[in-house]
Amino acid sequence: MDSNPVIEMLGRRLRLAVIGGGPGSFIGSMHRTAARLDDRYELVAGALSSDPERSRSVGAGLGIDRVYRDGNELLAGEAALDAGADVVAIMTPNDSHHEYSMAALGRGFDVISDKPITNTLAEALEVLARVEETGLVFCLTHNYTGYPMVRQARAMVTDGQLGEIRLVQVEYVQGGKARPDDPEPDADVPWRYDPVRGGPSLVMGDIGTHAHNLVRFITGLEVSEVAAEVGHIVPDRLVDDYAGAMLRFANGARGSFWVTQAAAGVENCLRIRASGTAGTVEWMQEQPTSLTYKPLDGPVQLRTPNGPGTLPLAARASRIVAGHPEGFHEGFANVYSDAAEAIAARRSGQAADPLTLHFPNARDGVLGVKFVQAAMESSAAGGAWTSATLEVE
Numbered sequence: 408m409d410s411n412p413v414i415e416m417l418g419r420r421l422r423l424a425v426i427g428g429g430p431g432s433f434i435g436s437m438h439r440t441a442a443r444l445d446d447r448y449e450l451v452a453g454a455l456s457s458d459p460e461r462s463r464s465v466g467a468g469l470g471i472d473r474v475y476r477d478g479n480e481l482l483a484g485e486a487a488l489d490a491g492a493d494v495v496a497i498m499t500p501n502d503s504h505h506e507y508s509m510a511a512l513g514r515g516f517d518v519i520s521d522k523p524i525t526n527t528l529a530e531a532l533e534v535l536a537r538v539e540e541t542g543l544v545f546c547l548t549h550n551y552t553g554y555p556m557v558r559q560a561r562a563m564v565t566d567g568q569l570g571e572i573r574l575v576q577v578e579y580v581q582g583g584k585a586r587p588d589d590p591e592p593d594a595d596v597p598w599r600y601d602p603v604r605g606g607p608s609l610v611m612g613d614i615g616t617h618a619h620n621l622v623r624f625i626t627g628l629e630v631s632e633v634a635a636e637v638g639h640i641v642p643d644r645l646v647d648d649y650a651g652a653m654l655r656f657a658n659g660a661r662g663s664f665w666v667t668q669a670a671a672g673v674e675n676c677l678r679i680r681a682s683g684t685a686g687t688v689e690w691m692q693e694q695p696t697s698l699t700y701k702p703l704d705g706p707v708q709l710r711t712p713n714g715p716g717t718l719p720l721a722a723r724a725s726r727i728v729a730g731h732p733e734g735f736h737e738g739f740a741n742v743y744s745d746a747a748e749a750i751a752a753r754r755s756g757q758a759a760d761p762l763t764l765h766f767p768n769a770r771d772g773v774l775g776v777k778f779v780q781a782a783m784e785s786s787a788a789g790g791a792w793t794s795a796t797l798e799v800e
């Protein structure tokens with residue numbers, strides 16, 4: 408990295424505040440690392456736990472200057488400062504995303520939120536409306552869109568290298584909830600297992616939204632209808648741990664969707680295949696630096712980060728020369744860094760580089776929540792084809 412576009416536009420780094428991501432959170436440190444990797448942000452404030460004292464002690468332990476007792480105190484405190492935070496990143500349990508996003512946008516902060524955008528469609532639409540009213544940047548951390556080879560696949564589709572997309576298969580298979588005693592029977596119910604806090608479907612909120620977003624990101628197609636079964640495969644479990652669905656796309660393409668957290672021994676197998684009239688691309692998250700390209704009339708090829716055939720959208724997502732692997736942290740950081748450029752452009756009144764504007768936004772979040780709702784309605788109706796578009800609302 409030879410230059411810092413945020414410094415060039417604003418003369419300083421963006422000031423970032425975080426809500427959530429404290430004790431026990433895997434994703435909290437991913438957010439903080441992603442924000443720092445390209446030096447676009449400085450972390451100035453945090454409310455890291457739902458417990459005020461823990462929030463203070465954890466924030467102080469991380470060396471954060473301004474540590475607040477909770478998210479609302481943070482938003483009020485930072486808004487009152489001349490040099491308070493510019494951007495608020497939200498990584499709390501799902502039921503608080505709506506409240507914090509609405510409050511942060513209402514106070515003029517740009518927002519980076521973890522997925523799902525909210526637990527209900529009505530809430531998601533409120534967030535989208537507020538983003539549109541305010542003109543603020545809203546970035547949703549569907550971080551798998553930040554991998555160079557995912558961006559390469561998107562760019563190859565846009566470039567016409569696959570022809571018209573006709574078939575898509577996506578699977579997101581994990582094994583973390585394969586054991587029947589998860590969660591521990593005698594412990595308090597973790598927020599993910601409580602539908603009020605975690606949302607209507609555990610597996611769909613946790614990973615189904617990522618799979619849906621990845622399909623849309625790579626193909627540029629919208630899912631028009633879904634025929635789904637959503638339920639649990641571990642006996643007696645009260646929440647969903649798998650979902651399978653057939654998809655119909657707006658252009659007539661067809662797809663399949665398979666997500667579970669109960670496949671014993673599997674780690675984090677997010678995998679996609681998109682086939683068009685001129686060829687197919689295949690990618691899997693556990694080997695993120697290879698994109699397989701199967702043209703209709705030629706031998707199978709590989710695309711690698713910064714290797715031959717890299718298109719501009721993918722090239723800007725790699726920091727180092729070909730053959731040096733990058734992974735989860737760097738993909739997450741790409742989403743943060745692109746959002747930073749869009750935020751700095753907005754704040755300095757400049758036009759953002761169009762290549763930065765591929766990070767997931769509030770509309771993507773709304774469509775994700777709509778897809779979860781449609782899949783659940785379909786499942787309740789015995790797998791009936793159900794609209795997943797917003798136009799019929």
Ligand SMILES: NC(=O)c1ccc[n+]([C@@H]2O[C@H](COP(=O)([O-])OP(=O)(O)OC[C@H]3O[C@@H](n4cnc5c(N)ncnc54)[C@H](O)[C@@H]3O)[C@@H](O)[C@H]2O)c1
Nearest residue numbers: 427428429430431432434454455456457498499501521522
């Ligand atoms: N992008 C991804 O790949 C990815 C991966 C995992 C989790 N997530 C998302 O991140 C969010 C958090 O998930 P998690 O796995 O970190 O959960 P977690 O339960 O492991 O951790 C949540 C953290 O937030 C803190 N917290 C809870 N309520 C808070 C509040 N009101 N204010 C401040 N802090 C609060 C808790 O103390 C805890 O430290 C969820 O929305 C989840 O969907 C995204």
